Amino acid sequence: MNVRSFQLSDYRPLTALLEDVLTEECYEQTMEAFARQLSWDSELVLVAVEQSEIVGMIIGTxxxxxxxxxxxxVLPSHQRRGIGKALIQSLRQRFEQRNVMKILITADEYNEPVLPLYEAMGYASNDFYRSFQKLSIIAG
Incomplete structure (x- = not known):
């Protein structure tokens, strides 16, 4: 498995992955944030690739x-195999390379199921950013 920055050729498989994994409302919000993040800084959108298939992704800002x-x-068929952890670690490295002072996890209603993954990686409840604002508002 390889984690790398998003490339334009990833767009269709990545949107298919998101459609498969996310609820309709979460998908719409995520696509809006995804587009905005690509316009700001595409290096913070990472994909996990296994045998030339996109199996996971993470968006940071x-x-x-x-x-x-x-x-x-992460595609359901690839969950619980370390892909989420690899994505989180890779994005953390990007944040550290840019001298980010604090790293937070957006804890909206859609991320609640994955918060235990972040906790297993050493993040605490005070690292969770609970806001009703969308990414487009947070970093806009």
Whole structure:
């Protein structure tokens, strides 16, 4: 498995992955944030590739020297195999390379099921950013 930055050729398989994994409302919000993040900084959108198939993705953003994990998604058939952890670690490295002072996890209603994954990686409840604002508002 390889984690790398999003490339334009990833667009269709990535949107298919998101459609498969996310609810309709979450998908719409995520696509809006995804498009906005690509226009700001595509290096913070990472994909996990296994045998030339996109099996996972994570969207991050930086605002006021804080890094935010916004949305993570892994194909159900590939979950519980370390892909989510690899995506989180890779994005954390990007944040650290940019001297981010604090890393937060966006804890909206859609991310609640994955918060235990972040906790297993050493993040605590005070690292969860609970807001009703969308990414487009947070980093806009």
């Amino acid at each position: 930086i605002d006021n020297n804080k890094g935010y994990y916004y949305r993570i998604a």
